[in-house]
């Protein structure tokens with residue numbers, strides 16, 4: 001109602017001004033939100049290139065001169081090389097295992113019929129809504145029992161477990177769309193089920209595979225809770241733990257902390273720059289209906 | 290080359306459900322082109338896939354070259370199959386598609402390459418060897434699918450409606466090419482189709498299926514001329530055989546009150562006659578069927594005359610310019626040697642004595 | 648004529664048929680493909696969950712056999728004020744954040760849907776915050792919310808609202824709302840992308856039909872677009888709800904539940920009771936986890952039920 005009267009009132013005035021007004025409001029809103037969304041990132045990037053003394057003088061000045069050497073300092077003197085290497089190794093290993101193990105399971109769910117398939121599927125997927133609290137304590141005890149507590153291999157396996165359901169979910173949906181005749185043709189061409197998985201399923205599903213690889217890489221790169229519960233040695237810490245430890249030790253050294261943050265952010269941003277569409281696709285795969 | 294034997298083959302997809310294939314038995318001789326023909330859903334593909342080893346056999350025996358195959362997986366059966374969808378590997382070039390099966394068997398890359406190029410040349414694919422399937426036309430894809438089977442030189446070729454995704458003209462030429470191929474390779478082939486023209490023109494023998502069962506097996510002419518039952522009679526031919534309810538009194542068949550054939554049977558029967566075996570006649574007393582011309586369908590080479598008999602319609606294949614006039618009465622004579630009778634209850638053919646006519 | 652020939656099938660074919668083998672679904676292959684995933688699932692998901700449930704009715708202290716205590720922990724939980732404070736905080740978060748995120752995201756998606764220039768760039772830019780870890784986001788926002796030189800207070804002072812400047816994370820009244828703002832900052836772009844995708848995949852005939860019906864843009868939004876993307880919105884709300892019910896990292900990095908438990912979440916409380924307070928009993932925190940698991944489950948079911956029911960009434 002109010003809307004309709006609004007319209008009639010507007011009609012008497014010149015049209016251009018309302019249209020212009022509306023688009024100006026729209027652009028203002030968009031600009032404000034863009035500043036809000038991207039501003040913090042720009043700020044931390046600028047601080048990562050400034051010394052703490054400079055920052056304390058003015059927190060919002062342009063980073064000039066740029067102190068790229070801060071990255072070298074963080075890298076060598078604050079153990080970031082170790083953290084970075086640990087993160088890279090753990091994430092790479094976990095993503096590789098996830099791709100193969102998740103791919104195998106997804107292939108199985110998409111291609112074969114077997115007893116209790118529905119039950120197994122449900123069991124694996126129900127864990128998507130589990131709060132991590134319900135696994136983390138038992139996991140802590142079991143990792144001690146397994147001898148995997150405070151070990152990077154243990155962390156890799158846990159990472160595989162937490163990303164497995166969503167990986168299977170994305171891959172299964174894609175595998176199910178590959179026509180079954182393709183697999184029958186390969187069987188007739190003389191290939192075993194295992195060979196078919198490697199030579200047909202995985203290559204044909206490459207778009208979905210790369211989506212899960214990118215998604216898993218980013219989510220695990222950022223993972224914190226399981227790492228903080230399962231890792232205690234400083235030389236086994238991943239980047240998020242390392243960043244936090246550094247902040248705990250050097251609370252006032254804002255400049256160096258910002259450099260540390262950038263070291264954690266840059267790989268993600270690089271992946272995002274090259275694969276933004278694929279990554280968005282992966283991140284949103286579970287939510288689009 | 291090989292003999293394929295199916296013995297009492299049964300397939301249940303769901304245990305307890307209706308069988309998709311029910312007690313199918315036949316033998317495909319060495320070098321024979323056997324066509325499985327039937328309406329959609331009658332179990333042709335299922336039968337073929339059981340021969341291929343893609344589906345397991347619920348009961349019955351399958352032998353290739355007298356060796357029991359039931360438990361042998363597809364990859365060890367040495368057969369090749371062409372799918373309706375072609376099933377080309379989308380991530381491989383034509384060359385790799387053709388060579389994929391060979392590579393599994395032979396390690397010698399040079400031999401594989403040579404064989405692939407040889408086959409590609411024989412079916413005119415040489416120019417496309419390095420393309421991916423998505424860059425090929427439908428006809429070219431079909432050729433790749435065919436080449437992929439040929440290249441392997443398998444014991445048995447299986448085809449599951451390989452032409453049904455082609456346009457009409459391409460279908461005719463590929464049909465001829467398949468026949469030529471069969472003659473050249475003299476290989477054992479089993480060919481599934483729902484298209485009776487393909488069956489009639491290509492098959493050494495045709496196996497007609499209905500509801501998972503074999504309705505009749507024979508040469509194309511045998512099954513066309515002597516259908517074993519009313520289903521085959523009504524399925525084959527375009528238009529199919531006219532079937533009219535009639536009664537038999539132990540000595541003769543009565544159709545609309547007329548004695549139309551001598552037969553030993555008694556009870557309700559179906560009187561069958563093909564449209565081309567009916568001819569219009571002026572002599573009402575010599576006629577087997579009388580009625581009114583309900584419609585005329587000129588097809589160019591011939592005209593189909595639809596005759597309304599009151600309780601049923603009969604189709605007659607007439608000359609290009611028929612003498613029949615719309616809505617006028619018409620009398621039809623039947624070629625006595627071509628009359629077929631079927632049991633009205635079971636649909637089975639009733640044998641007529643050779644000299645059968647009044 | 649064909650039948651007698653088949654009866655003469657070669658004798659070799661008449662040997663007994665071996666037990667049936669499912670060629671389409673070979674058991675050995677299924678087992679091989681599924682086993683690794685199932686082993687990992689069993690060892691690192693199913694067993695830990697079972698262990699947590701087991702813990703919840705035991706006293707679990709190092710170097711002593713677990714002692715059965717029945718439902719003592721559950722009874723204790725009932726009167727644990729901090730726990731209920733944590734539940735209250737987490738639920739507030741889990742209810743407020745999805746509403747904020749999805750509403751703002753819908754508005755943003757509409758902006759981009761209305762063919763604004765640079766839409767592709769904006770979509771990519773707005774999505775960025777979700778790519779950063781909670782650790783990075785936490786530290787960053789501690790600075791932004793810093794009393795002396797944080798960006799928020801600087802802006803407030805800059806526009807003459809210096810009186811509103813606060814130690815945002817240091818005050819019990821503003822700490823939780825500030826953190827809710829942080830998650831909204833982080834997740835709105837993500838929600839926007841999903842909503843935009845859903846809008847873009849709407850059949851254009853529907854919108855054209857609405858055009859013909861002479862709908863204004865608001866009516867089009869309210870009566871056509873929103874009802875059509877309702878399943879997506881529901882999904883996003885549930886996803887956000889689940890995410891906030893889990894929230895740990897952000898709180899741990901920024902406030903650790905302070906001040907005065909005003910930002911304590913169930914996750915941080917479990918973590919403190921299990922690994923921080925020198926209590927050495929894993930039984931009680933496990934009980935919290937189990938109860939929390941039940942609450943999350945109930946919440947998800949409730950949300951689904953509410954939306955389903957409204958669907959049934961409207962259509």
Ligand SMILES: Nc1ncnc2c1ncn2[C@@H]1O[C@H](COP(=O)(O)OP(=O)(O)O)[C@@H](O)[C@H]1O
Pocket residue numbers: 302303309327328329330331332333334335336
């Ligand atoms: N994978 C399957 N699962 C269950 N039923 C099937 C399957 N494949 C085919 N059927 C059923 O078996 C019957 C025969 O199918 P099919 O052999 O494909 O027929 P045709 O190839 O003659 O059209 C049909 O009723 C079909 O629904």
Ligand SMILES: [Mg+2]
Pocket residue numbers: 330333334335
């Ligand atoms: Mg078929």
